[in-house]
Amino acid sequence: MSSVAGLKEKQEKSWKEHRLITIFRDLVKNKLAAIGIVIIASIFIAAVFAPWLSSYGPYEQDLSGTKLAAGADGHILGTDNYGRDMWSRLVHGARLSLVVGLSSVAIGLIGGIGLGLLAGYYRKLDGLIMRVVDLLFAFPGILLAMLIIAMLGTSLINVIIAISIWSIPGCARIVRGSVLSIKQQEYILAMKTLGASDRRILLKHILPNCTAPLIVFATMRMATAILSTSALSYLGLGAQPPTPEWGAMIAAGQDFMWEAPHMAIIPGLGIMLTVFAFNVVGDGLRDALDPNMDMNV
Amino acid sequence: MNPLLQVTDLETTFHTPNKDLTAVRNVSFSVDHGETLCIVGESGCGKSLTSLSIMGLLPAKGRITNGTILLGEEELTKQSEVQMEKIRGNKVSMIFQEPMTALNPVLTIGFQLRESLMIHRQMNKKAATVKSIELLNKVGIPSPRERLKQYPHELSGGMRQRVMIAIALACEPDLLIADEPTTALDVTIQAQILDLIDELQQEIGMGVIFVTHDMGVVAEIADRVMVMYGGEVVETADVDAIFEAPQHPYTKGLLHSVPDVDNPMQELKIIEGSMPGPDDKITGCRFHPRCPFAMEKCKQKEPPLFNLSPMHTSKCWLQEVTESESNTVIRG
Known part of the structure; x- marks a missing residue:
């Protein structure tokens, strides 16, 4: 009898420990998402170990060997118009893209969660906050970012600020929507009968219920953030040369489109693969985290 | 000595754009230490709103518009939100x-159990965990240490209700308000939960307000019973008096609608009609449209609460008739 109970407990325990793994397994069942995860993982590895993966520095010029094609002279992906190693610039660019993406999404999330929680929980603040959010929504995103950079000046830090401000409204809406439904639940009333303050209820009891849509939002937002960073840099508003930023690299490469197409195509592929990977993983996460979604529909 | 809880002339109103709707009218009652008061009535009679009024947690737009709620020495309707959080x-x-x-x-269960200990007792996480295990033991949950790490969906309904009780009683309150805690459970679990509440009540010496519509539960647990109808108290008495000599026609109707196990052929009587909403205008007694004994007077004048004995009151004109009759008997 006791062994049966023990076995059951053991099973329960192992099941519980693997809850995250269950989500992961659901995610990997989706073929596209699995490919996305592999791509994201390789980009992360490339970014973290960039200096060790490349035998040339990203700024190292070699004017005797410019615009070399891929594979020539030990340059895996060739060189650009100053003879800088494209592979090295690509992996160092991944670093920049991920740092900008992660930090702008993080800042955007913090702002959006704060506003969304307040708007959803306090009826009086709702109208005010959501009108401001609507106002932000009314601007085309890239235009808003350009406006902010025009005010603050061109630098990567300002790109991060611009993109995070642009992430706030979407996040605020998602959080507000979740809070509106969660605050009506009986367990929130039960928490109030225990004497919990509003702040405690919001942060410790309502916020954890919003995590699923937020994870999906953050993943999707990473794609947009990376794309926007490159777009801004391409337009000359973000990273300045000689910084190895993908958008800036395309901008430099487009002048040599005919003689050395790899200069524009390689960073372009980098952007495309990264954005694609984050989008499909976001899609997959949405399905894996939402038990109500039927995969067959 | 004052009773533990003394509610006097409580009136709760909802403000709507068109008009104010009064959902609880002139409700007065008291609960003492160690006593169980059952509030009985149909859905929508104001039982739950009465208990939420005591907690000061009325839904948006609801407000206590009259009356006092004394808990010990403290007047709850006059406390600030911060003071109420402490209560x-x-x-x-x-x-x-x-x-x-x-x-x-x-x-997790553990997280939710620790909350009230950390709020009111300023315990750190470690101390609160130790106390949580003790609490789960007390409410009869096996292997409590493992339960702390589990999520609510991993427990059965009865277990969850035990956890709820453990959370509510973590700080040993003076008063427990139980809003139909057994309605969603099957009868065997229901009996276990009732026993548990009773046991813990003896131990802590708290007063219990038990909101229910199940007369079987009332018979099991109540010391005194308060019957509500249409936002008003229609009859208050101790539990024996309610079952043996119910006075108000509504109480009688409620008791008639409970099946009798010993009489399988019995046909259940229903109370015709349905509960009036708070915006229905009813003159006189609020029960008269459904009352089999309604008289002309009932339609015109609202009955006062008649005292049958110090512990038994009924809000019905029939009492006046009986009173005057008995007076004539005495005179004759």
């Missing part, structure tokens, strides 16, 4: 009908 969970606690929805699905 809730500490001196007054509440448990709910649906153990499925009254626990947060994304937080």
Whole structure:
């Protein structure tokens, strides 16, 4: 009898420990998402170990060997118009893209969660906050970012600020929507009968219920953030040369489109693969985290 | 000595754009230490709103418009929100009908148990965990240490209700408000939960307000019974008097609608019609449209509360008739 109970407990325990793994397994069942995860993982590895993966520095010029094609002279992906190693610039660019993406999404999330929680929980603040959010929504995103950079000046830090401000409204809406439904639940009333303050209820009891849509939002937002960073840099508003930023690299490469197409195509592929990977993983996460979604529909 | 809780002339109103709707009218009652008061009535009679009024947690737009709620020496209607937060969970606690929805699905049992200890007793996480295990033991949950790490969906309904009770009683409150805590459970679990509440009541010496519509539960647990109808108290008496000599026609109707196990052929009587809403205008007694004994007077004048004995009151004109009759008998 006791062994049966023990076995059951053991099973329960192992099941519980693997809850995250269950989500992961659901995610990997989706073929596209699995490919996305592999791509994201390789980009992360490339970014973290960039200096060790490349035998040339990203700024190292070699004017005797410019615009070399891929594979020539030990340059895996060739060189650009100053003879800088494209592979090295690509992996160092991944670093920049991920740092900008992660930090702008993080800042955007913090702002959006704060506003969304307040708007959803306090009826009086709702109208005010959501009108401001609507106002932000009314601007085309890239235009808003350009406006902010025009005010603050061109630098990567300002790109991060611009993109995070642009992430706030979407996040605020998602959080507000979740809070509106969660605050009506009986367990929130039960928490109030225990004497919990509003702040405690919001942060410790309502916020954890919003995590699923937020994870999906953050993943999707990473794609947009990376794309926007490159777009801004391409337009000359973000990273300045000689910084190895993908958008800036395309901008430099487009002048040599005919003689050395790899200069524009390689960073372009980098952007495309990264954005694609984050989008499909976001899609997959949405399905894996939402038990109500039927995969067959 | 004052009773533990003394509610006097409580009136709760909802403000709507068109008019004010009064959902609880002139409700007065008291609960003493160690006593169980059952509030009985149909859905929509104001039982739950009465208990939420005591907690000071009325839904948006609801407000206490009249009356006093004295808990010991403290007047609850005059406390600020911050003061009420210190009282809730500490001196007054509440448990709910649906153990499925009254626990947060994304937080562990342990997290939710620790909350009130950390709020009111300023315990650190370690001390609160030790106390939580003790509490789970007390409410009869096996292997409590493992339970702390589990999520609500991993427990059965009865277990969850036990956890709810453990959470509510963590700070040993003076008063427990139980809003139909057994309605969602099957009868065997229901009996276990009632026993548990009774046991813990003896131990802590708290007063219990038990909201229910189940007369079987009332018979099991109540010391005194308060019957509500249409936002008003229609009859208050101790439990024996309610079952043996119910006075108000509504109480009688409620008792007639409970099946009798010993009489399988019995046809259940129903109370015709339905509960009036708070915006229905009814002159005189609010029960008269459904009352089999309604007289002309009932339609015109609202009956006062008649005292049959110090502990037994009934809000019905029939009492006046009996009173005057008995007077004539005495005179004759």
